[in-house]
Amino acid sequence: MNFLYNIRLAIAGWDMLFFDNTQYITEVTQSEDWNRGKYLTDGPAHCGTCHTPRNLLGGERTDDYMQGALLGTWYAPDITPNPHTGIGNWSVDRLTTYLQTGSDGFAVAAGPMAEAVEHSFQYYSTPDLQAIGTYLKSLAASDHKPGKPMIMSEAASANAALGYEVNCYACHGLEGEGIEGMVTAFAGNHRMLSDDPTNLIHAMLMGTRAPHTEARQAAAGMPSFAWKMSDQEVADILNYVRNSWGNGAPAVTANQVAEMRAAPGAHEKLSAPKTQALQ
Ligand code: HEC
Ligand code: HEC
Incomplete structure (x- = not known):
């Protein structure tokens, strides 16, 4: 996985390299918009390259199409219309804004999704992005359930x-409200409550940044906290944001943090x- 992932990110022009030239067969029972969306999703935009899990031979698992996949030290979430773990509560317009600008005004793309938005999706036309949204919203929702919230001790x-x-x-x-279009909100953002906390731990240990797009030029950055916090401290602070302001999510453990700290670059x-000498 790591190997594939590294190569994928190393190739700036991946659109061209991964372009699937096979003839698209129109599904006559579906609208033109839907067909265009399916063609773009599976062809030039290849959303499934990241969002569909792979089998042992590296092929995409069609039964789990768009249901979320681990990409080394990032997790590409469920983007089926599941209301808890996917995009069930997103309108086509909201999805279009996210793909075009890197944020729906609430969640902000980070990591490989930020790169995909910055280098590729922001340049798609609005009707093309809407077609992708129409198609994704027509998929069967995954059957993933939200995880059971932990109970954090008061101390x-x-x-x-x-x-x-x-x-x-x-x-x-x-109050975990973020900065609109610049920094992700935690309150009410189900992406922060995922059973798979890979992205959250990644941001804490390695830092990350929002995409730079024509529409949102600030491209805010987050520093790494690896030098400052122990595995337990990272877990505690993530458990706090996942269980405050109305949020509730399963525990992130110090072990999960330790495993990612062992990854290259952390x-x-x-x-x-370091400031001791100044006191
Ligand atoms: C290079 C890998 C990659 C590709 C290609 C990619 N994604 Fe993503 N996507 C991710 C990752 C990783 C995240 C998590 C980002 C985060 O944590 O902020 C994500 C997040 C998202 C989200 C946010 C979900 C939420 O609830 O916040 C949506 C929606 C999404 N992707 C849709 C798409 C669509 C549609 C496509 C194709 C047009 C696509 N992605 C292509 C990796 C990718
Ligand atoms: C200087 C501003 C800044 C500070 C300070 C900061 N962050 Fe961030 N954070 C960002 C930006 C920018 C992103 C990347 C874009 C996005 O996802 O919002 C981000 C992303 C994240 C993500 C990943 C979101 C995702 O999309 O997957 C998590 C989790 C996170 N921050 C937690 C924290 C926690 C916890 C702290 C305090 C220990 C913190 N951040 C401090 C700016 C900041």
């Missing part, structure tokens, strides 16, 4: 709240604060 929650206020709130907001927590 851990109070401690993490303080950590959140010091480290996160300038960007993600005191850092150990520093043992002594």
Whole structure:
């Protein structure tokens, strides 16, 4: 997986290289818009390259089409119309705005999705993106269920709240509201509640950034907190945002953080604060 993923990201012009030249066969029972959407989704935009899990031979698992897949140190979520884990509550217009600008005003694309938006989808025409939305919204919803929320101890929650206020709130907001179109909101954002916390841990350990698009030029960045926080501290702060402001999600464990810290590019927590000499 890592191997495929690295190559994929290394190739800037992946649109051309992955372009599938086979003749598209129109489904006559469906609208023109739907057919265009299916053609674009499976052909030039190849959303399934990331969002459909693969079998052992590297082929996309058709039974799990668009139901979410792990890409090394990122997770491409379920984008079937499942209301809990997918895009069931997204309108076609909302999806179009997300693909065109990198944000629906609430969630902001990070990692490989930010790259796909920046290098490719922002250049699609609005009708083409709407066609992709029409097609995706017509798929059968996955049967994934939301995970069972953990119960965080009051002490851990109070401690993490303080950590959140010091480290996160300038960007993600005191009430987890984010900054519209620039920084992801946590409150009410089901993407932050996923059973698979890969993207959240990734952002904490390696930092990340929003895409730079014609419509949203700020391309805000998030620093890495790997040098500052232990595995447990990272887990605690993520559990706090996943279980505050009306959110509820299963626990992220220190072990999950440790596994990702072992990935290339991540850092150990520093043992002594660098600012000591200044005090
Ligand atoms: C290079 C890999 C890649 C490709 C290609 C890709 N995606 Fe994504 N997508 C991701 C990742 C990773 C995320 C998670 C981003 C995040 O955590 O902010 C994501 C997130 C999303 C989301 C946000 C879901 C949410 O609830 O916040 C939508 C919608 C989406 N992708 C749709 C698409 C569509 C439609 C296509 C094709 C037009 C596509 N993606 C192509 C990797 C990809
Ligand atoms: C300087 C601004 C800034 C600070 C400080 C910051 N972030 Fe971020 N964060 C961002 C940006 C920008 C992104 C990437 C775009 C996006 O997904 O919003 C991001 C993304 C994330 C993501 C991944 C979202 C996804 O789409 O998958 C998580 C989780 C996250 N931040 C958590 C935190 C936590 C917890 C803290 C505090 C320890 C923090 N951030 C501090 C700006 C910031």
